[in-house]
Amino acid sequence: MNTLTRQPQGCSNFKLRQLLRGVSRHYDAELANAGIKTTQYSLLSHLVDLGPITPGDLARRMGMDASTLTRNLRVVIEQGWATQGPGRDTRSRRVEVTSAGRAKRAEAKAHWKRAQLAFNARLGVTKVAALHELLDHALTHFSTGDHADD
Amino acid sequence: MNTLTRQPQGCSNFKLRQLLRGVSRHYDAELANAGIKTTQYSLLSHLVDLGPITPGDLARRMGMDASTLTRNLRVVIEQGWATQGPGRDTRSRRVEVTSAGRAKRAEAKAHWKRAQLAFNARLGVTKVAALHELLDHALTHFSTGDHADD
DNA sequence: TGACAATACTTGTATATGCAAATAAACCCG
DNA sequence: CGGGTTTATTTGCATATACAAGTATTGTCA
Numbered sequence: 001m002n003t004l005t006r007q008p009q010g011c012s013n014f015k016l017r018q019l020l021r022g023v024s025r026h027y028d029a030e031l032a033n034a035g036i037k038t039t040q041y042s043l044l045s046h047l048v049d050l051g052p053i054t055p056g057d058l059a060r061r062m063g064m065d066a067s068t069l070t071r072n073l074r075v076v077i078e079q080g081w082a083t084q085g086p087g088r089d090t091r092s093r094r095v096e097v098t099s100a101g102r103a104k105r106a107e108a109k110a111h112w113k114r115a116q117l118a119f120n121a122r123l124g125v126t127k128v129a130a131l132h133e134l135l136d137h138a139l140t141h142f143s144t145g146d147h148a149d150d
Numbered sequence: 151m152n153t154l155t156r157q158p159q160g161c162s163n164f165k166l167r168q169l170l171r172g173v174s175r176h177y178d179a180e181l182a183n184a185g186i187k188t189t190q191y192s193l194l195s196h197l198v199d200l201g202p203i204t205p206g207d208l209a210r211r212m213g214m215d216a217s218t219l220t221r222n223l224r225v226v227i228e229q230g231w232a233t234q235g236p237g238r239d240t241r242s243r244r245v246e247v248t249s250a251g252r253a254k255r256a257e258a259k260a261h262w263k264r265a266q267l268a269f270n271a272r273l274g275v276t277k278v279a280a281l282h283e284l285l286d287h288a289l290t291h292f293s294t295g296d297h298a299d300d
Numbered sequence: 301t302g303a304c305a306a307t308a309c310t311t312g313t314a315t316a317t318g319c320a321a322a323t324a325a326a327c328c329c330g
Numbered sequence: 331c332g333g334g335t336t337t338a339t340t341t342g343c344a345t346a347t348a349c350a351a352g353t354a355t356t357g358t359c360a
Contacts, residue, residue: 013177015285016170018213022292027163063168135165142172241308
């Protein structure tokens with residue numbers, strides 16, 4: 001790799017957004033067979049993996065605004081995939097996945113895997129691995145959760 | 151780089167989404183100084199670069215759904231940055247940037263550049279260049295516009 | 301030419317997203 | 331203890347996103 005690379009010309013933000021649209025469409029098409037959206041699947045997966053957790057912590061972990069999580073969570077709770085109870089504080093809450101949520105997650109995971117493997121096949125595993133590495137690196141600098149943006 | 155890379159574990163879709171959230175926030179914070187959002191800036195820039203164009207073509211060029219463009223365009227038109235007139239057909243339209251739109255784009259471009267340079271500095275130009283290369287490659291396989299998704 | 305298909309755009313509906321502000325409770329300090 | 335500050339979450343508002351269905355028009359072919 002050349003160290004004297006010139007400043008990239010295209011807008012990084014636009015490229016990311018454009019690609020996300022296409023990729024989300026790919027994953028969503030597959031996950032639709034389990035009656036769930038990619039965003040909901042991510043949320044559900046994080047709930048399963050992180051166990052009972054406060055909304056705030058979950059939002060930080062997922063790198064999204066707390067207010068966004070509040071609303072995304074509402075949908076998941078309405079589906080019966082999670083519950084929200086009192087937390088250690090009166091101000092805080094405790095979110096937990098239900099057994100229906102675990103079942104739905106397991107069902108959806110099979111579809112997710114199909115989408116993921118198809119994605120890898122279409123792009124090539126090497127390129128996907130390289131992409132993940134760059135995304136992970138970039139996330140350490142631009143995760144919404146833990147940063148000072150200036 | 152190793153050709154025998156294993157299947158990447160994390161969800162590509164989620165990583166992209168998470169990073170976009172952070173990166174959009176970065177660009178939006180800067181563009182807010184020009185009173186415009188990144189999505190609107192992209193739309194405006196495409197209008198300037200592509201000249202008079204039909205909504206359908208513009209949507210394809212930007213890799214987004216036509217219905218999304220309809221609504222995003224509404225905001226831009228309400229701001230007086232573009233106009234929509236009759237096209238060659240009665241069904242078709244012709245979208246064109248206004249002089250106010252060109253001015254706003256020029257104003258915003260300076261802020262965009264600041265954001266872009268800060269992005270490059272934070273990540274390192276080499277990594278950004280590598281990222282762009284991968285994003286561009288992935289876009290050839292997953293652009294929403296011109297593909298058969300299965 | 302008249303119906304059926306294809307094209308171009310918009311609307312209906314649902315979700316995702318974040319900033320700013322509103323609530324509410326806990327914490328801290330004098 | 332009382333008041334100001336910090337913390338945790340939700341609401342108000344605006345935008346972004348896309349699929350499905352609706353509307354309007356054009357193209358095609360028998």
